[in-house]
Structure formats: structure tokens, C-alpha cells
Amino acid sequence: MSNPQQLRYSKEHEWLSAAEDGVATVGITEFAANALGDVVYAQLPAVGDTVTAGESCGELESTKSVSDLYSPVTGEVVAANQDVVDDPALVNSAPFAGGWLFKVKITDEPGDLMSADEYTAFAG
Amino acid sequence: MTDAPRRTALDALHRALGATMTDFAGWDMPLRYGSERDEHLAVRTRAGLFDLSHMGEITVTGPQAAALLDHALVGNIGGVAVGRARYTMICQEDGGILDDLIVYRLAGEEYMVVANASNAQVVLDALTERAAGFDAAVRDDRDAYALLAIQGPESPGILKSLTDADLDGLKYYAGLPGTVAGVPALIARTGYTGEDGFELFVAPADAEKLWQALTDAGAGAGLVPCGLSCRDTLRLEAGMPLYGHELTTGTTPFDAGLGRVVKFDKEGDFVGRAALAAAAERAASNPPRKLVGLIATGRRVPRAGYPVVSGGEVVGEVTSGAPSPTLGKPIAIAYVDAAHSAPGTNDVSVDIRGSHEPYEVVALPFYKRQR
DSSP states (O other): OOOOTTOEEOTTSEEEOOOBTTEEEEEEOHHHHHHHOSEEEEEOOOTTOEEOBTSEEEEEEESSOEEEEEBSSEEEEEEEOHHHHHOTTHHHHOTTTTTOOEEEEEEEOOTTOBOHHHHHHHHO | OOOOOEEOTTHHHHHHTTOEEEEETTEEEEEESSOHHHHHHHHHHSEEEEEOTTSEEEEEESTTHHHHHHHHSSSOOTTSOTTBEEEEEEEOTTSOEEEEEEEEEEETTEEEEEEOGGGHHHHHHHHHHHTTTSSOEEEEOTTTOEEEEEESTTHHHHHHTTBOSOSTTOOTTBEEEEEETTEEEEEEOOOSSSSOEEEEEEOGGGHHHHHHHHHHHHGGGTEEEOOHHHHHHHHHHTTOOOBTTTBOTTOOTTTTTOGGGOOTTSSSOOTTHHHHHHHHHHHHHOOSEEEEEEEESSSOOOOTTOEEEETTEEEEEEEEEEEETTTTEEEEEEEEEGGGOSTTOOOEEEEETTEEEEEEEEOSOSOOOOO
């Protein structure tokens, strides 16, 4: 699998797009989606919620397990992907595209976000 | 135990297929090859191929093989005809379930007992101990067999193309020796999916050849390799218990709603008889809890160990739960207080990590195939 070069990545296997007007898109990586298996339920943060880098802000349930969703950055949620709520399988079929999870207006970000190459090495 | 997980005879093949592997009862087994939902639906509508070589085979032979098994197990094993199989259990003296088993009568004086991988040693030890005084031998045959299962409505047609054995004459819960794709096999019409299908016990050295032949023969019919993840959701929909979840040493067959497997009218005494008679009486007159099905109205998935609640009180516990690919909703099996166990009861919730999600009580199974 290949991790898009234009994104940055967290140790919790989230990706973060380049910010436009301070707003970035968040999703989980293909590696994470494969590890989860078929996602059947997504609980996403609501518009207006404040999310904190490295803290749980939702859940992804698959056939065999439930996993916390972490935010890679701190900020305010300005959009959540209703398509994923309606059809959680999008997380598996298009983790870097239609399976995005939420958009956040960044107020702070940690210094340890990884480049695509660094994340590829990290995820192994 | 620090031993590395054991690998089946098909291990290299699973890895070549890109399987996600998982440690299951000390074995490195395929969890899924691609989407577990797709694998599940393939078994319901077409066919799936499983490696179940982790299951524990124990052979019991001798003039008193039947008498030993009637003493050691709760079922009427002497009454099983040659070529037939029986679902049964082995219990402790106090009635607690040590394992659930399928026993195949291969010949007049030869049986094969198939135990869950996690309990195979326990069952082997118990049978060996209970064999004292019987003219019968108990043999560990775990390494003698690989086990492949082909399950789903297309499985009879696929298997027919590879064997001269009389599959039409092979009834559910029957088994006969035969040859499949040139490989000697015990062909059994059993499974754990709620679908028609077969389990094929073969020498480990023949396993790859048989897997390839089944894969090739099934390609046109939509057969796919299937992992243990979909096996679990298939058996859950079919209302079949899993040891360690619905069945434990702390439950009797009667607690699990499976009292029919206990045969009090068979010849001779059997281990657990007195305790099981008391358990039968209790289940009939004053059951503590009953095993029921639960169907969600919402989308959050219950998991084993989650509390079942009603009116602020804990009234039960989930033993297995998963999103049901067939129903499109989360389902669970749970032990609940008898007062909340009637099908149609809709005042119960499952406490899913602090959130009480409404569920309805239904009779098991969730899914029954059309015959």
C-alpha cells in the first residue's frame, strides 16, 4: 500500500491533509483500515466539538473490535463525513479519499507528525 | 505458555493468499483473506473454504469404545450408527461443560471425537482418565489430520465434481470414508455455519493438494477462502454456541438451553449424571438465566462481557456479539434473567461502553437456511 506524499501522519494511524485557511481533513490510513477489518459503525465528533491532539474523539467499530478514533491535532471540528456515518465501509474502500472522517480548524498541532516516508517505515 | 503458535499444513498457502493471521488457541490461523463480510456472504449464497486444522481429533477404539464414551460423555453414543455423527458434550462431575464435541462413529469399535482446539488437551486427559477399567484405547490424533471445510449452498456441487462418494446419500451429521481429488478423506456432512456443507479430514501431507483442487473446482461457483472471523459471525447468526462464550465450566447444558444433548435413559452411569439431573430440574422449574438472542435497533455492536440492563438494573450479560451481515444489524447472544427472556421483550438494553443501546429479545437462531 502507498501512503500519499501530500499528507502527514500520526502514530495512531490517522492522516492529516495540508491545511487550507487553517482547516485540514482527517482520516485513518489504509494500514489502519486493513488492521480493523470491515468497519460497520463510525461515531465521529460533531461540528463545533473541540478535539485535542492524541485524545479520543470518536469510535470505529469493525466486525471483531472497537477502536478509539484519535485526533492528530487540536482544534474545532467544522465538518464530519455523513457519507461515512451512512456507509462505514467507505473507510475500507477509500481511506484516503471518500472515507475521510472529519475536518478540523487547527489551533495547535504536535511536533511529532510524520511524513509519508516516515509513516511507511513506522507502520512497517 | 511461551511456545510459538503452531502452524497448519496450509500455512504457506494462507500467507501466499495474503491472509491476516491470528493466534487462536495456540494456532496461527487465518482470520480473513479480504473482507470478512464478503466471506460471510459468500458462504450464505455460494461457497466458502476453511482451514480448520486446529480442531482436536481423538480416536477411541476397542470392544468397549461405545461403553467408555457413554460413560465419559452426556450423549447416547452407543446408539450412534456406523457412518453417523452426534453433537454432544463432555461435562465435569458437577455438570459444568468441559467442551462441546462432535463424535463420528467410523466403525463398530472406532469413534473419532472432535474437540475445540482450546480444549483438546483437556478432553484428551479427561477421556484417558475416564477410560480406566474399560477395554478401550484413547489415542491423540491431533497431528494425524488436517481439516478442511467447504460450506455453503454450492458446496455439494463443487464436491461432487471431485469425488465418486455418494454425497446425495450422505445426510446431515453423517460421515463416510472416500476419496476427494485423489486424496483419501473422511467426508462428513457437518459444519458450523448454518449452511449445507462438508468437513474433510485428511492427512496433513494431502491438505494442500485438496485445498487447490477445491479452489479450482469452486472458482466458477464463486467459492472463496474464508477465515475464522466469518466463521464466528456465521455460527452466531445460526445460534450455535461457542465454547468459552456461551459454554463454560460454570454452565451446564441445561443452562445453555441445550439439555436435549443429555441422555439420562442411556445404559450405565455417566460422569455428571446427578448434577445434571438437578440442573434439568432447576432449568424446568426455576431457571436462573436463559440464553437468548438480542437484535439491535441501533448500530453499535455489543461484545462479549457487556452487561444487559433493564430499568437501571443489570439483568444479564452478552456472551457473543457482532454485526450481522445477513440481518444488517448488530446481534448478540446473552444470558438474561428469566423474567426478561421472552421473545419480543423490548425493555432491555446493552450497556455499550456506558451508553445504553436498546435491544429486542428474540428466539435463536437469528438465521435459518431455506431447505
